[in-house]
Amino acid sequence: MMLPKTVRIAGILALTTSLARAETPLMCNGLDNGLPFRAATAAVEDDLSDAEPVDPNEFRPQTMPPPRPVIRGADPVWVSIGPSPTRSAQVIVPPDNRVSGAVNAVAPHPTNLNILYAGSVNGGIWKTTDAQAANPTWTPQSDELPSQSITSIEFDATDSNFNTLIAGIGRLSNFAQRGDDELGVYRTTDGGTNWTLLGGSTLLGRKVLAVAARGNILMAATTAGLFRSIDTGANWTLASGTGGLPTGANADLVADPSNNSRFYISVRGASPQLLRSPDSGASWTNITAGVTGLSSSTSTIKFAVGPTGVVFVAVVNSGALAGVFRSPDQGATWTAMDVPTIHPGGQGGVNSAIAADPTDTNIVYVSGDRITASPFTGNVHRGDASLALGSQFVPIVDSNAGNTAPHADSRDLVFDGGGNLLETDDGGIYRRVSPRTNSGTWTSVIGNLTVMEIHDLDHDAVSNIAIAGTQDNGTHIVDTPGNLVWRFISGGDGGDVLADDRTLAPTSSFRYTSSQNWGGPARRTFSAANSQTGNTGLPGIGDAQFVTPIELSVASADRLMIGGASNMYEINNVTSGSPTLTTISTPGSNRGAVAHGVRADASAAYIGSGAAVFKRTGGGAFAATAALPAGAAAITDVAIDPDNVNIAFAVDDNQIFRTIDGGTSWTDVTGNIASISAFDFRTIEFMELQAGDQVAVGTRSGVYATPVNAATWSLFGQSLPNVLVFDLRFDATQQKLFAGTLGRGAFVLTVPMVIDSVFANSFE
Incomplete structure (x- = not known):
């Protein structure tokens, strides 16, 4: 059973003052054969709240991170394990329903269909030179740059060689708008081999929603x-407030492809323009007259410029499309x-x-965001202004696309040089061929793109695979040991995950999963060959959090602790056929701050x-x-x-x-x-x-460690x-x-037998 996404916080009504963000759907899947799974309590399964309240403490004043320390010698290397x-x-697209994580923008090369650049929500800038392949090979462009949040x-x-690009930086994750600091814009003049950060203190902390470059x-x-x-x-220079451009936050900025001097912009506020x-x-000239429905509830105003001066506008009010307008x-x-x-x-x-x-x-x-029925894929429509009102728009997904469709939560639409429509969303990048007809189909352009926003992970030593809860894409597991391709096991926003590789070892293991708001909590049984063989529902709680923290006891895998918003809970027979819930006491825990058992x-x-x-x-x-x-x-974590x-x-x-x-x-x-590191401490782990x-601490710019009795x-x-x-x-x-990283998937580091001053650097 896949339950639909529900209303989130209504758009981004005032990005300058509100960081309140919303999250994703509750879709409770059962075993891999698609049989429905129900939570132990119907109330939990039916709780469809999608919005996670933003903790203001997560959004400190933004700063430029210091340069990373220089590693000495042949120290161990972090290795990507996907997804x-x-x-x-x-998503329903060939070749195999690929999903990579949120991509906010794509830039196709004007003359070479094989070259694409992508800006991912929290995974940086990527480039492919074989975009026409069934599974393109993508290369990260910005792993060493100070921010990976690309808008x-x-x-x-004006660059006839097409080697100059500009990319904007800002937090637009549907995971409560978490991400890297907003540092300005990146620019390359050599096709992405090198990128330069621009903006300095002027653009620090500015959410760059759109960029345009024309020569100087x-x-x-x-x-x-x-x-x-x-x-x-x-x-x-701040141009708003000069040259006829009003002050206030902008929603969109586009350049006219037929005139390098002509631009269009939208301004939000009490009286959008x-x-x-x-x-x-x-x-600037005000061209608002004739576009109706604009008000303080206008979430965004999007432009699209076509041939011979035609312009289209989409007006979104309170999170829903309220108007589409055409100007010839x-x-x-x-x-x-x-x-x-x-x-x-x-x-x-x-x-x-x-x-x-x-x-x-025309x-x-x-x-x-999505269609209204299962499987709740992406929602893309084609409109024709030459047709009579009431018949202008038709969907170009599912039955009008050969039963194919991109992922939900669209973010960008752009045409490549071959007339194909490219769409980006919270699942990746997809291509629609023959978009002017109802016979074209969608295919994935994801290939090896690795930009999944992982907020919780664990490792199952029985199967030697990782399991992860992800933003908007559910819960996933490594397919086979060493395979970078993962597979989906349950939907919604993946919750906190755990692997019990003790109780049934060495033949099987338990894995604990849920979706947002403790939806569909389950103890799943997997064989050593990584096949799901069982599924037992867990009790619900009345004060679930968007991501409800869970921890097994170090000393007893039969004990599971659950962190509610106002109470702590435990299940002391979680491996039994009928797990029972006990309330411990107040208070509840913060989102991930639970450590259980010695x-x-x-x-x-x-x-x-x-x-x-x-x-x-x-x-x-x-x-x-x-x-x-x-x-x-x-407190973000304890150990x-x-x-x-x-x-x-x-x-x-920012403290330990x-x-x-x-x-x-x-x-x-x-x-x-x-x-030596940027802040945003989200996780701390005790390492024997x-x-x-x-102890190791995860930050916005790497993992740092120190002996337990030290502070260096x-x-x-x-x-x-x-x-x-x-x-x-x-x-x-x-x-x-x-x-688990919020934008670049999962990594593993094998620690050497002997450590030289914790991989010492010049700061020690």
Whole structure:
């Protein structure tokens, strides 16, 4: 059974003031044979709330991260384990239903159909030179650049060699808008071999929604308005408020492909406006007259420019398409078209796109979040202004596309040089051939694209595979050991995941999964050959979180702890045929801040709740530990020494704390990490290494580690992309550390027998 996406926070009504974001659908799948699975309580399965409240502590003032430390010697290397890509989850496309993760923009080479550039939501910039292949080979362009949150990417049309592109940086993830810092724009003049960060302090913290480049003119539509450079990005000036362009946040910026001096821009606010510039942004003319329905509830206004001066506009209000308009004369006059239903999920603030047909001045394409029936694939329509009202739009997915369809949650529509329609969304990049007809089909252009937003992962040593909960794409597992291609096992926004490779070893294992809001929680049984052989529902809770944290006890895999928003829960017979739930006590835990069990006390636990840490021993209730040192904010994760319940660690966004007396006192051990790493600490992991116990912290620019009794941090391993590390799992038996990143998939590092000062760098 696949339940539809429901209304999310209504668009991005005010990106300048609100970071409230929404998430994804609840789709409860059963075994791999497609049989329906129901949660233990119908109330949980029917809870379709899609919005995860944003924690303001997650959005500190943005900063330029320091350069990474330089690794010395032949230190261990982080190795990607995918998904590259995964298969299935709200998509029906050949060759094998590929899904890679969210891509916000694509730039096709004007003359070479094999060259594409992609800007992923949190996985950086990618390039392929064989885009026409069934499974293109993509190469990351920005792994070492300081931010991987890409909103837009465009060619500079004045470069006749097509080697100059510009890409905008901003947080547009449907995972509560988490991501890298917003640092400005990147520019390349050699086809992507090298990229230069532009914008400096002027663009720092600006959400660049759209970019355009024409020779010496670079533009970025951002939360503060339009910024303009006339010296290829060396200097930037706020253009909003001058030349007839009103102040306020912009929603879109496009260049006219037939005139390098002509641009169109939309401005949000109490009285939204559409404007045209004839002189590269020096002056602007208001062309709003005739476009109706604009108000303070307007989420976004999207432009598409076609041949001979035709312009189309899509108006999205409160997260749903409210109007489509066509102008034959560069916006001097407008005619309203039909309004297709493309946003049943109400998420049009981010998931909207529009493209004008490159040859027919009457045809336009619009896309939204999803269709209204199973399998809830993408929603793309073709409109023809030459037809009578009431008959202008038809869907070009599913039955009008040879029973093929792209992933849900569209983000970009653009034509390649061969007349094919390219669409990007929360699943990747897809191509529609013959878009002017109902007989064309969709195919994947994903190949090995590796941009999955993983927020939770674990490793099953019985099958030697990883399992991950992902943004918008459900829960996935490695297909076979060593295979970079993964496979889908359950839908919705993947929840926290766990692998119990102790209870049934060596023949089988248990894996714990759910979707958002503790939807469809299950204990799945897998054989050593990685085939699902059983599925047992788990009890629901009344105060589920969007991603509800779960942890098995280190000392007893029969004990599962669950972190609700206001209470903690445990199941002390989770491996039985009928698991039963017990309420422990208040408070509930923060999103991922639960550590459970030590070898001498299976019931012991630490949790983070707000800016405090609570502790439980001996099976009792949770009690507050001592106050954390000054500056402590919402705790993002906690960790315990499995051999000593008195030694524990906690992290917030930018500090690390340690106790050696069971929480009677805490010490700030952030140490030198601020000088060698960006913040956004999301995960901390205790590592029982053969060379001595250490703790590792996942940050926005790598994994850093230190001995448990120290406070001098060093980069742990090399070749991990400069991306937000959201979850860490250490396998003590294999001496491997697994990292789940929010935008570049999963990685593994095999720790050597002997460690030289924790992979020492010049800061020590």
